[in-house]
Amino acid sequence: MATRQNSTNGKPKSPRIQVVLPELICEQLTILANKESRTVSNMAKVLIQEGIKKYFEKESKSLFSEDNSNTNTFREELEKQSVRRLKKAPQRIRYYKKSD
Numbered sequence: 001m002a003t004r005q006n007s008t009n010g011k012p013k014s015p016r017i018q019v020v021l022p023e024l025i026c027e028q029l030t031i032l033a034n035k036e037s038r039t040v041s042n043m044a045k046v047l048i049q050e051g052i053k054k055y056f057e058k059e060s061k062s063l064f065s066e067d068n069s070n071t072n073t074f075r076e077e078l079e080k081q082s083v084r085r086l087k088k089a090p091q092r093i094r095y096y097k098k099s100d
Contacts, residue, residue, distance in 0.1 A: 019044070 005013045021029070033043035 005016065007013050021088045029043055029047075032047075036043065038046070042047055
């Protein structure tokens with residue numbers, strides 16, 4: 001869990017986390033940070049934000065496509081049904097609970 005500290009003026013600081021990285025990833029992170037004139041910590045924050053954004057975009061697309069396919073299947077089944085005309089005005093609809 002992220003820890004939250006207070007600054008000297010009493011306001012809460014942003015939550016802090018600690019991450020252990022392999023040497024290679026740490027070196028690559030340092031190189032990227034230097035290229036963009038950022039601190040290593042800030043570069044890690046930016047990359048985490050981008051990764052989370054991409055993850056949720058991917059998840060929302062997959063959820064949307066599943067919902068869309070269910071809608072298309074439902075629509076196709078409705079279109080297969082024959083059209084029937086009502087002979088008179090509809091009567092009151094009664095709903096019955098299924099008994100277990």
